[in-house]
Amino acid sequence: MEILGYFLDVFEPMHAMVLVVGIVGGLLLGAAPGLSPTMAVALLIPFTFYMEAIDALILLSAVYAATVAGGAVSAILIKVPGAPANIATAFDGYPMAQQGRAVEALHYAFISTAIGGILGMMVLIFLAPPVADMALRFGPAELFWVAILGVTVMGSVGSKSVVRGLFAGAVGMWISTIGQNPILAEPRFVFTSHLTGGVEIVVALIGLFAIPQVYTMLETATRGREAVVYELKSHSLWASARNTVRERLALTIGSVVGIIIGIIPGAGGQIAGLLAYDQTRKLSRNPERFGKGEPAGVIAAESANNAMVGPSLVPLLTLGVPGSPTAAVLLGGLLIHGLFPGPDLFTTHARITWTFIGALLIGQILIMVFGLAISRYSRVIMQVPNHYMAAAVTVLAVFGTYSIQNNFSDVLIMFVLGTAMYLAMKVGFEPAPVVLGIILGPIAEGAFLQGQMISGPTVGALAYFTTGPIVWAMIGLCVLSLGYSILLEVRQARRRRTRAAAETAS
């Protein structure tokens, strides 16, 4: 009852106002390519210095959750994910928008975001102690295999061929090694001073998604108006809600994957959407529909990336171990206001902590409400002619990239990566596996090097990386994931051949 009372504190006028401002601002920031949740929270921290601790935390957490959700808007409307967590949303969201179903896609995105987000928050509220215990079991060996599980997904996300997807992913992992070695801090592959700091994930994300999209828009801009402006169909909100609930498989997989990835410290939420999308596609009865405007793809991706928000805070609030980069920045916000993570947070500072959690929970519903309101205006964006849209995306991409580190080198890297990706797309490569490689590379390498050092010469690296129940479970999942991707491709090729033979006969 006491906790319920704290939750009701959220409705105090000041707290409620801060929450609404955080949600609306977060949705708008999230929709801008390049403004990732981590950056949005980091930018806001100085503004919270003079706020009351409770309002500061409500603002930061509302912005965190809303930017993750807001990234879906640009992913669906212009195929440029607002943050790495929204990459998978673009796979089916953008084709839906091209078919005039942008409003419907946004409905699915925001409804599934709320469902996934609420389930994730339930885990934070009711299962924090066991979840914290589980998070502690993830050492370098387990984290290394989580990264490898992500690698197995590369073959099938967004790519028509498993081998090409894996190759593109390997290129992404190689790009992630540019810069400094994570242990010895010695430079690697730094051929020019622009690469001294390596390739930032968000820079790569914007370059690989936004720049090829700009080139494509410029191509289509010359085609004439009928080619550029999509026919827009309105869609009943109730029908969208009904369809979302009907997609139980996508919702379940999305939420469960999001929760598990959120719990694992260091894995980050960025891969939750991609893993959920891939698993949903593999278990779907119609995997061939994915990538062509399948609502289940949007639902799985969006429920996953918000389901991870709650669980990613469990290790942070209970142990002081941030589960994701954004959680690390939030930790800064807590410390600034004299709140030290641990049991004290739930006893001495119970009011602040539970009001903060309550705000996040209510925030999930507000994200849906405001998100659905925003989706009405997607018509405006979809009807902007492509040459104007290309200019707008370029400006946003340049600003977004430059603002990450105030470094012009990032802008150059973005354009070089984007142009290379545009050419690679012409020969059948896709950007998603490359970005996934860039995300997973540092996780895999860091865990690999740490594991090697921990194991030492007596245990041996091989034994260290193949011992323990979680490790074997992860290895099993990796084998299953890769095997199923290959099986799916063989089946689809066989189906294509059968169809072609039938057409020849007819």
Next chain:
Amino acid sequence: VNSALAIPLGALALSVFLTGAALYRGKPDIYQFPILIGGAMIVLALFMLADVVMRKRAGVVATVEAEPLPLASMWPAFAVMAGLSPAARAAGLLLHCLPRFPRAVDRLCPGRTLRPGAACPAGGLRFRLRGHALRRVRPRAEGPVAGRAFAMIPAGAHPEAVTPLAAMTRTAACGHKEETT
């Protein structure tokens, strides 16, 4: 180099270069992970190469996938790419009748003939060479940009030899027959 081989060979060259660059630096502690990745890339590139070689031996060079390209200025680049092999050049003959922004292939077909290297009167076309082939020429309608045409080009085929094939594609994709150039 046959255009179908260009992609896997390029991938192999890139992998060897990156692995070589890592090995050349000679610092095993720092370059351990990049070398592992480079090794994986070489294996994957060899898979891609083996796939193309096997299909080539089976008598198939490339699949041509055609779809509308609005930017006419892009055309020469693709024409050069297409000109890499006789079979690919012949494939240019197949690419004339795809609609500009089609919803149904048979409704919007402009019905013009495109010579390899020339811009499509309907607003330009592009085609991509794939390392695999389908069994027969057939139109496909998928998504909002429908009207892709696929063609199997036999190994070493002369452009003239595939003219009937081109006519067949037009018939299939446009729903009506016409003269070929």
